[in-house]
Amino acid sequence: ALGREADEDVSNKIMNAIDSKSIEDILRILSKKPHIAGRQGDFDLVKYVQTLFRDHGLEVKTTPYDVLLSYPNDQVANSVRILDASGEIVYDSVTNESDISHLEGVVPPFNAYAPARKVEGQLVYVNFGRVEDYDWLRTNGIDVTGHIVLAKLGRIFRGDIVDIAAENGAIGVVTFTDPADYAGGTYGDYRVAPEAWWMPPDGVQRGTIFTGFSDPLTPDYPANNLAYRYPEDKVEPPLPKIPCQPVSYGAAYELLRRMSGGIAPQTWQGGLDLKYRLGPGFTDSSLKLELNVTNKNERAKVENVFGIIRGDIEPDRYVLVGNHRDAWIYGAIDPSSGTAVMLEMARVMGDMVRKGIWRPRRSIVFCSWGAEEYGLIGSAEWVEQYGAALRERAVGYLNIDIALRGNDTLRVGATPLMNNIVYEASKRVRNPNPAEIAAGRLTVYDTWQHVTVGTGQGEPWIGGLGSGSDYAPLLQRAGITAIDCSYIYNYKKYRLSSYPLYHTEYETFDIVKNQYDTNFEFHAALSRFMGEMARNLADSLILPFNLSGYSEGLKVIKTKLDSSTYGTLLKSRLDNYEKLDDVIAGFAADISDFQKRLEKVDKKNPYRVREMNDQILLLEKAFLIPEGLPTRPSKKHILFAENSNDAYAESTFPGLIDLLFKIDSAPDSVDRWEQVKQHFSAILHTIQTAGATLRDVTSFMAEEL
């Protein structure tokens, strides 16, 4: 019994039991009221999730933290105003958006942790607020120092927009969601929510602008009653330094139509019906912009809720499945669509265990994270608290956040070890789209392959992992190999940075049902997909990771580096650059040797099985370096992190990329090159010794001088 192989029939039982109607019911409950982190709506959902887990037989644990959150001031609203010379208000952007529900607890538009400060100045339009946008402005004689910048959301993480603005000398930031990026006109669809999935003129995207993750006051340690709390002005990474407020594109129109200065380049023009001008300032030079942010940082309680199915043979190995619970408002899309998908898995698996139909070999832990929206706080605090145990015992992490960004295809981001698990599961799940089935694409895999590859050749595209959701602390700090998944619009057709209603009050149950998934079959497909991956990880006698995928993945990112400008730079400056190929080849050889041993392993001997599984389990962890990346010590994974100029985007060899960014024009160029050489050696060493962890356990010391 200890050596039992997984019962494949369980897979079908789980798939069949997952019920679209049940998901719909759960989502209706989850999204009924606003449930921002740290307020009653979220506390109510904590109870709901606990009860659901308990009702279906799962062991329930709740981990509370006392963290720093941020809310708008309910006395004085945030405002973005145009004032005349005498201080009279010429234009005042509305402080609420649709207020479609009139329920209590709808948080008005704001950016979490934007400092409370009133600033006045000239407005400068900075396109998407990226480093290259400021470079262009500088080249064209426009300096934003002392000005307030107006930036479009959508290309980089909004926290990075604020940091980059501050670095360039701006005193405040106003952001908006341009219709070119968030409304359907470009695609011939002029309808907006609630009649369509597009953003209406009054919709405003909320969001955090803190660029760290975890509670800002307690880096590296859990925010409990033992914690040391830094003063807010000593936090690392720092809290945002300049005020920032998001407005609707309706409001942005009122600002832009008054602006003076040259006409912005064609590529900077957006979807509003006017010529976007750069500024600084308004055509009526007596006018100025007043940005008044009145947010307050507040300590609040944040909880993670865990539903645990204890494994019967290896309870000390955890398959983690997670999703955040907190939403800016109703969160019917972000994250409650994902929560519903996860809770349905928990319901089905819990019931099967309760009824004695099945118990997984390893433990399955469902994680309902708190305060993700503020900076992955709940998951990060948990890793800070229990990292020592997790590092040893966590097998892998399956993340879901937004279940449906659209309904055209699966979208997966994953570490290389996960690829085959993802493909296999997606091949087993029936296509939720009747039109696709009619076209002969019977499985989720088929449509995914069709949309992302198209030719019928090759595996569907799997992306990397940035810091967009709770997988980041688990992967980057505890080395837990991870995936993130959702359904998405056809992103070859719709060039959107996110689904349009992202982080607005329009994210309601009705939008989900009417615009995305009337029968909840796409939700159910995702639940089956994740359930199948969880079952595979939890039940397989030998952990099913794609080891050669890791060496292949390394070769791919090395080839990408080679052909990039950074690769050219490294080649010309590092006399050991070619050693990277050597260690990757050595790593591939170690993997191939391991797989040969694995084929011959005595599966009847639990110690042999555990020995091999432990080696597999620890492989991802071997890529962590204790000191962290050179400029981001809390990121420990040498291969994967978010891009430091855009926390949503992933970056490979992130420590190198950080250091190489504009290195030759940097004042500390010489020092930085030394850091590059040093970190490059760390990468070589880490890849080499990651391979060593897979070698025969008494023959692992094979390195020569």
Added chain:
Amino acid sequence: ALGREADEDVSNKIMNAIDSKSIEDILRILSKKPHIAGRQGDFDLVKYVQTLFRDHGLEVKTTPYDVLLSYPNDQVANSVRILDASGEIVYDSVTNESDISHLEGVVPPFNAYAPARKVEGQLVYVNFGRVEDYDWLRTNGIDVTGHIVLAKLGRIFRGDIVDIAAENGAIGVVTFTDPADYAGGTYGDYRVAPEAWWMPPDGVQRGTIFTGFSDPLTPDYPANNLAYRYPEDKVEPPLPKIPCQPVSYGAAYELLRRMSGGIAPQTWQGGLDLKYRLGPGFTDSSLKLELNVTNKNERAKVENVFGIIRGDIEPDRYVLVGNHRDAWIYGAIDPSSGTAVMLEMARVMGDMVRKGIWRPRRSIVFCSWGAEEYGLIGSAEWVEQYGAALRERAVGYLNIDIALRGNDTLRVGATPLMNNIVYEASKRVRNPNPAEIAAGRLTVYDTWQHVTVGTGQGEPWIGGLGSGSDYAPLLQRAGITAIDCSYIYNYKKYRLSSYPLYHTEYETFDIVKNQYDTNFEFHAALSRFMGEMARNLADSLILPFNLSGYSEGLKVIKTKLDSSTYGTLLKSRLDNYEKLDDVIAGFAADISDFQKRLEKVDKKNPYRVREMNDQILLLEKAFLIPEGLPTRPSKKHILFAENSNDAYAESTFPGLIDLLFKIDSAPDSVDRWEQVKQHFSAILHTIQTAGATLRDVTSFMAEEL
């Protein structure tokens, strides 16, 4: 068979097979020629050790490193001279000591890594060169700035003498071994080596003065062909900043008898037949001291040699037994006496496995470390190289360095987990001393108890672990629980900092045989003692660590802290000081719960056994913090490190002690108090979550706010 309990009879078989004559033969070979690290004598011993391992059936691995060592210049000798006004030499200390052998490769007295520099100045006598000695001098109007200091060796690590002198403004250091500390007159024995074990007037103690460990050029990463090497002037911790040279007490007499200034306090007077004066300078004020150090730092190859006995059930769990191989000269005491003891264990165990008498459950790895004398280099580099695997698989580390500092009693330093293993083994080993047996003390334990406790009540004294030998990197960086052991003189009778001939050319085979252990029975007893501990760790079905010893140990060090001045200071300044008691109590409760579960565990189920053993195995590792101690980031263990003002001495809560040292008179006092609070929180968290790693594997999340 997978659940077999240890066969206690193996214990007797090992003990009986260990042979004093064999140890004698091995030591004769090991100590025949000088074998300083990086030179031919050591390379020859690498081959010898490899061959011995191989001959007795062990798997052999060798890990080479390319590291920075330091040697005297063979063109221009180091010198300590008194010059007159015209530069003529009035006194010149000899550059060699006894030269008793006339063999090639005897390294003249020097301090490794002392920078090559010639300095001239006034001499100041600074007693043992401790912080408090300079405090006293300052209070008494003597400033060493610009002077050369003369310090007695023996109370603190010589590297710390040099660092403290440099911090106080000295431009050079001359050290000597005072007869009060190194010769027998105080004890009525006026004979010296080779007629006795005391230091003769021409003996000089060599030694490293680098205060870091591992190769200086490659901190944190292995010194192989992938390594980034810092330039020598950018190394952290830095290489010694001022020149230093050791002289004999014969030479020190020549310096001291010419010195002027006030008479040193009674407690500073040493064993030379004169009044020790403080200086600065000589009574003949035209004279000055010239210290000329001509050492060269050189890259050299250093190798660790491993002899591996593969465990039959859990080969991926390692019991490590180690000893360094390199010596300053013949090293018959330091370290070859220990090497002989270890090689005898390897011979006996290897033969038993070869003959099919026994194979341990877990792997036993004998480690012959290179370049320990220069700063624990071989062992530290190995931890840097293979730490990721060791952290998961190493069960414990048994260190021996000097086997016999004397022959009166056992001396053990250990982590709390090891206590019972140590006591049990020592009770099983027959007393090697016939006089003690005649007195009714039949075992090693009995004499140890008699010497250290005396009353017949209580367990023998076990010390802590500083950084005196190779256990330091394994414990402090990889969290491998450890012991260090030797035989020693009765240190209640002989108040010596080390055996007198330490690091001199007098450490020969003949001294060992004639002065310490004629029949090698003490060596054999140590070999049996270590062999028994290794067998116990390798063969016990459940790992035999003393878990409650850890919580008891924590209570003891907390009580010690309470009653210290630092404890008083902390109590008055930290409003959460009493939480330390709470988390220690919680830790004790976690241990007690674990032990109850352990009693009931199904020992027939390999997964249950492995689960519990993994929890035990990882306990020590849970005390590491990735960022390291606040002022010493390469030391990761929050409970144990060496004292930062004396690398030989251990320190508990070392991060706190570092920060609190003279905190209220420090210019950065306010910042430092914040660091104290922060590190104190890290300690609270670490103890609490170390307990959590022992909880039931699906019920470990028990913390409340």
